[in-house]
Each structure stands twice: as C-alpha cells, then as structure tokens.
Amino acid sequence: MPGATRRNREKRDETTDLGADALGSGGCGSEAEEARLEDLQGKTILLFTPHPDDDAFGAGGTIALLNRNHNKVLIVLYTNDDKGSYDLEMTSQRLARIRKAEEEAGQAVLGTPKENLTWMGYDDGMLEYAPQPKLVEEATAIIRRVRPDVLLSVDPGEWYERWHKTDHRMAAFNTIDAVRAAEFWLYFPNQLLQRNLQPSKVPLMYFFYTAPQEANYWVNIDATMDSKVEAAMKHVSQFEPAIRKYRPDWDPATLAATQEQFRKLHPRKDGHFVEALRRETEFNQF
Numbered sequence: 001m002p003g004a005t006r007r008n009r010e011k012r013d014e015t016t017d018l019g020a021d022a023l024g025s026g027g028c029g030s031e032a033e034e035a036r037l038e039d040l041q042g043k044t045i046l047l048f049t050p051h052p053d054d055d056a057f058g059a060g061g062t063i064a065l066l067n068r069n070h071n072k073v074l075i076v077l078y079t080n081d082d083k084g085s086y087d088l089e090m091t092s093q094r095l096a097r098i099r100k101a102e103e104e105a106g107q108a109v110l111g112t113p114k115e116n117l118t119w120m121g122y123d124d125g126m127l128e129y130a131p132q133p134k135l136v137e138e139a140t141a142i143i144r145r146v147r148p149d150v151l152l153s154v155d156p157g158e159w160y161e162r163w164h165k166t167d168h169r170m171a172a173f174n175t176i177d178a179v180r181a182a183e184f185w186l187y188f189p190n191q192l193l194q195r196n197l198q199p200s201k202v203p204l205m206y207f208f209y210t211a212p213q214e215a216n217y218w219v220n221i222d223a224t225m226d227s228k229v230e231a232a233m234k235h236v237s238q239f240e241p242a243i244r245k246y247r248p249d250w251d252p253a254t255l256a257a258t259q260e261q262f263r264k265l266h267p268r269k270d271g272h273f274v275e276a277l278r279r280e281t282e283f284n285q286f
C-alpha cells in the first residue's frame, strides 16, 4: 500500500521533528496544538498490558496523571503472571492470586479502581501459544465496547520488532492487530450483528516500553514520580528477596534501597523524570 506508506513516512517526519521539543515547549504545528496526553481531561483511556506490573513500570506516572485529571483509565491484563518466581514452594495458582492483589494495590496508588481492571486470564509466558483468532477477537471486542479516545500499549515497534520476551511481543502485536480489526466491521462481524458492538477507530495511540530511538513523546512525571515508585513497590513479589523466597512485605532497609535504585535507573530528560512513549495516530499499513 504505497500511498499509505508515503503518508506514514511524512507523518513520521513531522512527528520526529515534534519529538525533538515535545517535552515542555509543546512544539509547533497543528499536531502540537492538540492537548498533550498528560493534560487530557474527561477522556476514556484504554491500556493493554502483558503482565500485571508492566503498566506501572512502563506508564505508571502517566496513568497517575491521567487519573488525577479525571480521565477514565481502563486496564486490560493479558496474562495472570503466574510463572515468574524462583520460590520452589510457590504454585502457579498462588502466584496468580499474589500478582492480582499486587496489581490492584499498585493501580490503587495510581488512582485506578480495581473495577477498571479486566483480566483476560492467559497463563504467563503462554500468550503466543493461545489461539490467535480468539485472542485478537477478544481484544477487538474490548476496543469496540470501550471506544477509547486514547489507547496505550506495549510498543510493537515501528521500524523493527521490539521484543524478544514472548508475552510482550504477543501483547504488542495482538493489540495493534485488534486496533486494525476494531475499525473494520467485517472482522468478527458477529460482534456487530449479535452484540451491537459498533466498529471503532482508535484515534490516538501511545506506546510504552518503546525503543529509545523510536520514542517521540516524553511525559514529565515529576509530579507523580512518588506515586509511581510506591505503585512499583506494591509488586513486591517481582523484586528481591520476595521473587526468590516469597514474603508479602518489605523489610524497611531493603525497601529504601530498592526505591533508591528505582529512582536512580529511571529515565530522565532535561533534568525531569520522564516516561518515553511513541505517539501514533494510525497503525502502519505497509
């Protein structure tokens, strides 16, 4: 589809230019006159995450800003994250319960009520082996039901495949496939015919965990960095020592050291804590 390719390339050039001064100044030109993500109010935001922690780690500061500004943030979790523990006494069922509770606690810190979390329930590490038509149909139905003003997702990559981690790769690709399917009613037509789910075009997308060379949008999260750190620390089973031998809490010294390390390693730009995103208004057609 050469026409679409050209349009995308032109848009990419504008967006790249915009990205150079996207933090703080707001840039120039028509795209820059749109409200910045962190300034939106009263919008519906739909975020897809592979695991119950990637949302907080990748976009927690942005989520807190969106909630603070009275947007409706809805989060869809592909997997239950029931594998990632070195504890030989852990079970998958128990780990799934722990990870769910951690996610609810973490998102509560960021202002997202647990009623806004949707669990698709796939097993950790197995998303790629789920029936793909079913997976994309489910995500498509969610998009058509929610009709988001803005969609956030793990980045599928624009120039090359970003991910080697299976669930991240699959969640990224499946979500963007569902974005495409959602706007054309002939994908899964029974969603319209039987459930009256109207086709839905996603107008704006921001991808997190983006490759540094593909980031074109930076959200200043100085105002919500404390909340992001607090939310991240709710995922206690993802960190040492609980990932090795589960315990539900932190000892104060380990917590302080982990918080400090988290801040130290967190991306910054121009002296501010930032979340680096890739902003797109359409999916690639080539």
Ligand SMILES: [Zn+2]
Pocket (backbone or CB within 6 Å): 050, 051, 054, 168
């Ligand atoms: Zn993950």
